[in-house]
Amino acid sequence: MCGRLLPHLATLLLLSWGVSAYNRKMVEILQLEVPESPQAGQDVTLTCRFRLHGQNHRLYTVNWWRGKDQFYTYKGTNYDPKHAYTFRGIQVKTDESTEESVVLRNVSEETSGVFKCEVMGEGPSFRTAVATKPMQVVVPPSSVVITSNLLRDPPHYSPGERIHLNCTASGAKPRAHITWDINGTPVRIRETTKIPDFEDHDGRVTSTVSLTFDAPNYFNQNNMAQVACHAQVAGHTKTDSRDLFLHPASSAAYNHQYASAGCQLSTTWTILSMASLLLSRAIP
Known part of the structure; x- marks a missing residue:
């Protein structure tokens, strides 16, 4: 009886270990960096930092979206991992993009939208994490x-x-x-x-x-x-x-003041004062 139960117990233990290992696998997005208000005409870098938890848990794909448009994919198990797609306002600089960052060339008003990073671990679990942020491209005054x-x-x-x-x-x-x-x-x-x-x-x-x-x-x-x-x-x-x-000249006349009273001298009084000074010098 015990001999017949041992294979069943072993199978249950293996299944339990497999389920436990499956549950321990997880994808975590640590940080999503999307410029909030970049200037039209600039190149913009979007960054999605992530971590894969679990033994032998490897990356399957990183996908980038603007709304419903998927414009960049990085495939972790592919010898040619980078794939970019062009949409209105979206031009990817593939050579400068990586598994964690994607670079957009010459952004415009049409680039604006809600950007999403989707990170997926490899099968059979295909654990997935998603994060989103908006970006509004601005046009400074010409x-x-x-x-x-x-x-x-x-x-x-x-x-x-x-x-x-x-x-x-x-x-x-x-x-x-x-x-x-x-x-x-x-x-x-x-x-x-x-x-x-x-x-x-x-x-x-x-x-x-x-x-x-x-x-x-x-x-x-x-x-x-x-x-x-x-x-x-x-x-x-x-x-x-x-x-x-x-x-x-007009500033000096305007700001000339009596030393004691602090009053502004009138133009007539200024002329009379200057004439009196000249006359006093002329009389011996």
């Missing part, structure tokens, strides 16, 4: 320009004159966030005005924000002020800057 209705170049202003400048960021997607600073210090919100955007048929947006203030505010002791406009799209920034100048 140009960022400060303009003025002042025809003088370089721009010179007189005290009391109102300064009006526009900053225009053209052709961004999504729209650019525009900020101003003067001499490196952000301006007050009440000195800026947002002008309605213009969006073209490709969804690219031209935005303008104006800056208005009165001279001699913001001008330094050298009668100069540097204005800068920054247009930011998802961490990518373009800047334009311009130096503004205050007329030295």
Whole structure:
């Protein structure tokens, strides 16, 4: 009786060991790196780091997808492991891609989507792990320009004159966030005005924000002020800057003050004072 049971027990032990070994095999994705907002025209690297658990557990395939499009496969058991497929906005640089990374050439707005890494261990278990991340390719402004209705170049202003400048960021997607600073210090919100955007048929947006203030505010002791406009799209920034100048002669007259009272001298009083000084020197 015992002799007849031994083969059955041995079979059960082997099956149990096989099931246990099967259960110990696992695929783990350690890290998925997909740039969140790359710039159009760049080459982009997607990385999927993984680990295979279990004795003699080897890689079967790594598959990359954008939505329903499978654009790259790495076959761990194949002498020719790399296979790439082209879709709109997807061009794989096969020579630079590996089992953990895939390089996309010259990404565009059409490259955007949800990217998936699928790692599968070899059979008979074919254990699989999946991870996904979105990527939105952005288009920074084609140009960022400060303009003025002042025809003088370089721009010179007189005290009391109102300064009006526009900053225009053209052709961004999504729209650019525009900020101003003067001499490196952000301006007050009440000195800026947002002008309605213009969006073209490709969804690219031209935005303008104006800056208005009165001279001699913001001008330094050298009668100069540097204005800068920054247009930011998802961490990518373009800047334009311009130096503004205050007329030295008018600035001196404007800022001349009584030493005690702190009052501004009138033009008439200034002329009379100079005439009195000249007369006193002429009389012996």
